[in-house]
Amino acid sequence: MSLSPGLPARLAIVDVETTGAHPVRDRVTEIAILRVEGGEVVARWESLVNPGMPIPGMIQDLIGITDAMVAAAPPFAALADTVAALLQDCVFVAHNARFDYGFIKNEFARAGRAFDAPVLCTVKLSRALHPEHHRHGLDALIERHGLVCDARHRAMGDSEALWQFARLVSDRFAPELVARAAERAMKAPAQPPGLPEGMLEAVPDGPGIYLFHAEAELPPAGRSERPLYLGRSLNLRGKVREHFSAAGAKGRDAELARQVRRVDWIETAGELGALLLEAELLKRLRPSGNRVPEGAEAAFALRL
Structure with a gap:
């Protein structure tokens, strides 16, 4: 051939x-x-x-x-x-x-x-x-x-x-x-200018939590880091790409695209695990781009 x-x-x-x-x-x-x-x-x-x-x-x-x-x-x-x-x-x-x-x-x-x-x-x-x-x-x-x-x-x-x-x-x-x-x-996907090549492709396509960070490097051991934004999805890669697609890069997503330098993720066994972990991390990390009302208890619903 x-x-x-x-x-x-x-x-x-x-x-x-x-x-x-x-x-x-x-x-x-x-x-x-x-x-x-x-x-x-x-x-x-x-x-x-x-x-x-x-x-x-x-x-x-x-x-x-x-x-x-x-x-x-x-x-x-x-x-x-x-x-x-x-x-x-x-x-x-x-x-x-x-x-x-x-x-x-x-x-x-x-x-x-x-x-x-x-x-x-x-x-x-x-x-x-x-x-x-x-x-x-x-x-x-x-x-x-x-x-x-x-x-x-x-x-x-x-x-x-x-x-x-x-x-x-x-x-x-x-x-x-x-x-x-x-x-x-050969068409290159939309990608934030400050994000390293290959980062979006490394994100898995299963369920879990994703975090956007303004710093390219991990913080020193023992020091916490406040993310720019935290979200959950049943398809992590698809959801992260959605934030930075040409059609979606408006308002908050446009600002995230300008600031993000690193993407991290935590895979979960399914939707319930992602919901619980999201609630825990939102309360503990309080990302600057998420709305987390002071004193509000985490609430969620699971569609069966």
Whole structure:
């Protein structure tokens, strides 16, 4: 299968594994890059990365990358020249791409280097070409299209699966359809100017509480922090995005977009847990953007 002329001529298909979901606090532990030119892979590269911090046990169990495996690996700064050369003049392609892009951009920033590239998200590409399906995560694509992934949750295994997906859609759809889908997949989402790249993509899509902060860094241990705003949702990522969408950025949301520098979240088991936690945190933290009447008792209703 050849690559559709509807896709950009130069692609860098990228996957990163990390110590967690936060693009600022967490670090990269593995990178894989497939550089594609003229429809052919011209370079395959992968490396473990020493994150300079422990990998949480849950992440080690899920991905299979342990502290021992990265102990002798180079830090990102030592790999920066190689990564930059592989990404040069390419469209950055990844699944939930702004997440991977945010991690790479932040790693470059910590190494004292700027990095910018056009981004194509294969989640959005799948949604545009297959609107009849509701699930577009990588596991769903592998199952639906019979993609081969010899090492799921490892950087090269996932990158190879995305390369197969790119060739598959090239074979199944006319170039003009692929071109329109790619244009949609490359559209950057609305994002507050002071928020680090990848932050919104890191927010989970389950129920819980989200908090907007004016400070980019966590406060020192033992010091409390008053958030700008606190809210709850059954879909955290969707609700947070709603605050900063082009249509929603008015009044309070416009002011939040101007001030926010960090988003934190606490996942809950469901709606009731989110309601109870919201009431507790509103009373304790008293965010400046929420209306919390003095002396009022928290009240809520649960729709059954």
